[in-house]
Amino acid sequence: MGANNFKTKLTVRLLALATIASTTLTLIPLAYSQDSETLARVNGNEITAADLAIAEQMYAQQLGQMPEDAKRSVLVDALIELRIISDAARAANAMEQDAYKRQMAFFEAQTLRSVFLEQRVASAVSDAAVRAAYDEQAGKIPVVRERRLRHILLQNESEAKDVIEALKAGRPFAELAQERSADDVSKAKGGDLGFVAEGQTLPEVDAAAGALKQGEFTQEPVASLFGFHVVMLEEERNRPAPPFETISPQIRQALEAAEEQRIISEIRSGAEVEKLIPDVSPPQMDDGHDH
Structure with missing residues (x-):
């Protein structure tokens, strides 16, 4: 893919989130909001390193192993175009349209879910909890x-x-x-x-x-x-148990996933839910094995 095509596709993705930038900025970790280095200006408004950090966090997978200087340039170009088009959309009163409001409601719910679960899970899965899980599992390993x-x-x-x-x-x-x-x-x-x-x-x-x-x-x-x-x-x-340092990331990930599901189940059990379409299981994906 050429550089211009990559920038265009990335800009389209960023534009999809442009309307919630002002909402999500307050939800990004404080370290980002403190980084006020100006990287570009559009119609007198600054694009800062904090904005770049948000974009980089959202699009890390798409950027892959791109060199840092190229990644920085591509993202700033995309943020410039995002700002230009979003300013034009505001001038055209796009924020009053139902399509905008529906997407805003969706993105707001998505962001609230992410932040809420991240904070609740982080408070529950402490370093001590990871160590305790390691000690428990290490004690169950058969002696070899x-x-x-x-x-x-x-x-x-x-x-x-x-x-x-x-x-x-x-x-x-x-x-x-x-x-x-x-x-x-x-x-x-x-x-x-x-x-x-x-x-x-x-x-x-x-x-x-x-x-x-x-x-x-x-x-x-x-x-x-x-x-x-x-x-x-x-x-x-x-045979000794695997060192704590080598498997603690996997233990933490498993504990976080379990805690997230526990929180969701707990909240869902107290909610009034009506699903008005039939439950249909997705087709089983072919994993290449003849079961």
Whole structure:
């Protein structure tokens, strides 16, 4: 899409909301309203960085990964055109038309819904609530025992036995892995396979590791389809829960969605509602799977 076409389409979208600009400005977070840098003027009226922030917030998805300077220019151009056309609409008394009033009522209801739910949900889903949900879920995770293993893969049994003798003589396992292992992935890490639970590695390696104590290595080569392994058990532990920092955004999102639905259900239960058309479920979307 050319730049002019993009600006035109964006302007059309912005024009659809132009009439509620004066209403929504008071509902945008305070940080935006404090930003009074003037970016353009139309008929003596300023377009500020606060206006730009609102437009950017509304159209973040459409703007995608556009460079910041281009995004800023496109949005300001669209705001200029929006202001020109909306001023012309006011001069033509468009605000007295029923179509305008119906759209205003819709946009006002939409904005009130958004702000009301956002504020109620934010007050209910605190940092403490997110942490409590994490602690509760972490406590329900089944205990999984896992081992941190190292291995050295050799092409034949004789080579594997040579490595075992070198280990018995005191050679460091990691050093021998880097020198001798045929496993190109793990040899650079001294044969380190990381933490693996039962069933997550080769059955032969799994069985051999299960017979070891921490710090021990296999005294005989372990044969598999890939060759002969010398296996060392470095550490055993119960698998830890995912770190709070990595999953707290998903937990917060789930709590917020649940709280929003609770609030809506609570308010709806006290409202008098008459739906005068039949309830019809939407068709199930095809997800590409043969259920």
